[in-house]
Amino acid sequence: MRIGELSERTGTSRRLLRYYEEQGLIAARRCANGYRDYDDRFVDRVVQIRGLLDAGLPTRIIKQILPCLDTPRTIYFPDATPEMLATLEQERERMEDRIRCMEHNRRAITEYLAAVRAYVPG
The missing domain is CATH 1.10.1660.10 (Multidrug-efflux Transporter Regulator; Chain: A; Domain 2)
Incomplete structure (x- = not known):
């Protein structure tokens, strides 16, 4: 392409x-x-x-x-410098923090939707 x-x-x-x-x-x-x-x-x-x-x-x-x-x-493996490994470890931890935050937000949105749907007559 x-x-x-x-x-x-x-x-x-x-x-x-x-x-x-x-x-x-x-x-x-x-x-x-x-x-x-x-x-x-x-x-x-x-x-x-x-x-x-x-x-x-x-x-x-x-x-x-x-x-x-x-x-x-x-x-x-020869390309793996201590700096690169440290950067990747930090990035992995940052990703894990963001995943936890997103999971929390997803749960909150799910609860909000459930509450709104229960309230709205359907």
């Missing part, structure tokens, strides 16, 4: 997709006319990258852990 289609399917700007390519996070084949051609698997990959960026991870760390998100997994 061309960059425009990947952009539409992922909600990611073409500019960001080119940046991801510069950072080595995704790779495109080049057609004879020079256009980028992306494999369908990059739709999920871009969504993963965006999620990791939204979580606060820098692209250099994302590049190292992306293989861990694939199946089969290929993990490169």
